[in-house]
Amino acid sequence: MKNLFRLLLLVIILIGCNKRYIQVVETQTTNTEHSHEYYIYENDSLKVTYAFWANKGILSFTVFNKLEIPIYIDWKKSSFISNSFKFDYWVDEERGITASYYGSYFYNGPQVAPGYTVGGGVGVGSSSKVKIERITFIPPQSNYYRSQFYLLPISYYKIDTKETPKKVPFNGKPKKETSIYEVDFAIEGSPLVFRNFIAFSLSESFDNEFYVDNEFFISNIKEMDYRHYKYKEKTDEGYVYQRPYKNKTSFYLNVPNSKNVRARRSLEKLN
DSSP states (O other): OHHHHHHHHHHHHHHTSSSSSSEEEEEEEEEEEEETTEEEEEOSSSSEEEOOSBBBBBEEEEEOSSSSSOOOEEEEHHHHHHHHHHHHEEEEHHHHHHHHHHHGBBBOOOOOOTOOOOOTTOSSSSSOBOOOOOOEOOTTTEEEEEEEEOOOOOSOOOOTTTSEEEEETTTTTTEEEEEEEEOOGGGOOOOOOOEEEEEESSSOOOSSOOEEEEEEEEEEEEEEEEEHSSSSEEEETEEEEEEEEEOTTEEEEEOTTTTTTHHHHHHHOOO
């Protein structure tokens, strides 16, 4: 009888595993401004605007030259720094080799302007052999876009099964409830602290270098039913999809089947 009960419970768990779950990962910054849904760093010469929204997060940013003379970036002297590990923007190799060198961190899709999103099907790696420029020239009063690294190249963050879920009204079905598992982090205990370090100059010879060093960290992770994250809402023009958790300074992880907190908790009880 006990074995039959365990078998029935296992069947219920496996059926529940077919539900799609998503994790929304929120970030905070230590030295930029949060303005109009973006992170912005600005001085007298330039403005750097950040947005991360994509699967696994993409370090996407725009550099706007505010001056009436050119600005130059030396990518050899610039780095993406993830949990104190340095990843170079430029190495003296062809792009195909570079893609494999950085492994899962290397984003090799189209350049992403802040405010735009990237489909989850974009792959990592490249068959092209293109030399990456070391020095970037930004004309006066113009923008330059860059998107080269994934922020958190993992399938999902393993939330402790002992966490107590929050019960909230189900989006699109307010008479129903759904569970959200949520974890907050201070910068000291965050699973990810990352920086964008860029070397600039007002001359191509770089005899007057200056640097921008912007820092961010994961501050919150929410795991929820995908139907709560994205749902249909009726409007005068028909049904439209709503995603209230979408934010340009956040990103998301698609939780694999059977790896969501509810399923893992049930399997632990079964064992």
